[in-house]
Amino acid sequence: MTRPGLVISRISRVLSDYENLSALYALLVVGGVIIGIVTLPFIGYDDDQLYPKTLDPSSSLHPYDRGGEPFGTTDVAAQYPENSPYLGYVTAYLTPFSAFLADSTMHLGTTIVSHPGGITDEILYNTRGLDTVVETSILFVAFAIAAYLFRREE
Amino acid sequence: MFNLPVTNIGGSELFVLEFGDIVNYFSVYTAALFAFALIFTALAIVSRPEKMVDIAFGGDAYYTKEIDPGLLRFQRFMAIACGLATLGAVVSGDVFNFTLFVSMVGITNIGIVAAYKNKHVLNAAFQYGIVAMLATVPLFGGAAIVLATTGTLSLWELYTAAVAVPLIAKIFLVLGVMGEGMAPFYIAKAEITRAQGAPFILMVHVSSLLVFLRVVEIVISM
Structure with a gap:
């Protein structure tokens, strides 16, 4: 019309x-x-990247291999190193529950990867921890919406 | 320790909140946006639209509206989540962190609108959902271009004169925020004051407005 x-x-x-x-x-x-x-x-690519990434197809962790040495001290680039005094110390980021387990048992090392503060997410949890919190919140909200819409009665 | 490089919007920073590489700042401008978001989040928490009554004008009659408590409970939850995401977005000192908060605002807005059972509202919510989904591409694409061309994501570095952010990254950021907060331009205005759950619908508008004001500050200062 x-x-x-x-x-x-x-x-x-x-x-x-x-x-x-x-x-x-x-x-x-x-x-x-x-x-x-x-x-x-x-538009040019800036070679001086704060969060460098190199792909190594021969690695068993490819493409999630972020480099660094598990259980060692790794040099991690940070915009503001003064805000992250424990940069590079993997086991410095245990959650309170994980810290309790680590203090009371001898077996937390076998599950370190599945904990917040594990090896691969070290850079996320250290210098960009708030991002990880928000990402998880987005997922939670999206699931809450889907669950509400799915379960409501007609 | 920190000094805001650009002070032409809102002056220098009043307070700095550090999360590792993500350094949030409160200037007069962002603190004002934060205060607005805080007030409306508090309103969403305390408002009780379940007890809504309509009084017939010019008489003694009043009638209660048909209320679905489950719907309002869910909408209150979404409105509070939306308020918290807005609080984070307006003070964020990091481009990627900002885009994450904005996409959370978009998703919670869809949740508030999609909870209704009205067919027209659901049709509209479907369209908002498509746009919000599409908008994540320019939104995160803008942040990715910023990282690739400047090597950093921190607004404190990007605001300095030495770092040049390409025009396309700014355009993509604005387009992304527009897409995530497009609902307010299309939602029926009568819903704001008359429908049940009106305080929660209001949150859709407030969050989109505040996030848009923030992206304007970021784009101008970069």
Whole structure:
């Protein structure tokens, strides 16, 4: 149904329909991507990366091998090392429960990887710990929404 | 120890909260946004829309509305989660941390809207969901381009004049935040004051507004 009107009222009629929302957003993103392609030659990769990553296909941990030496002291790059005085000490990041287990039993070492403060997540839990907390919260909220929508009665 | 390199929005920092490499800051600007988010989160916690009554104008009559306590309980939970995510987003001192909080705001907004059983609202929620899902690509893509081209994610470094952030990263960040917080432009305005669960619907608007104000500060300062 098309009604005559000023250009602006026709535009606002299209915008007010939420069925057009994803198309409108896709249009904006396509515009952004075009600008990105045009400016691509002027964008360079910065070699001085704070969080370097190298891929080693021969490693058994590929592609999650972040380097470093398990149970040793590893040099970890940090933006603000003064905020992370225990940088590089893997076992410094035990949760209170894990610390309790470590103090009371001799067997925590066998499950260190599955604990917060394990080996592979060391950099996440140390210098960027808040990110890990938020990621987990997003998952939790998403599951809560899915569970509510699935279980509600019709 | 920390001095905000750019002080043209909100002045220098008042208080700095350190989480390792993520250094959150409260300037006058971000502290004001934080205070707003805090007030509306408190409102979502204390409001009791379950006891809503309508009084007929010009008479003694009043009638109670049909209330679904389960729906309001879930919406209160989502509104509080949304408020907490907004609190984190408006003071975050790190691009990736900011994008994570923004995507959490987007997901909780979808949760608030999608909890209704009204067919029109659910149709709209479906569209918001598609847009919020799409918006994560430019949002995290923007953060990834920032990391690749500058080698850091900390706003404290990015705000310095020596570090140049490409235009496309800024465009992607704004597009991502727009997508995650697009719901307020389309939700029926009557819902805000009349529907059950109105304080929680209000949270959708407040969080999107505050997150958008924050991304404007980040993009201008970078």
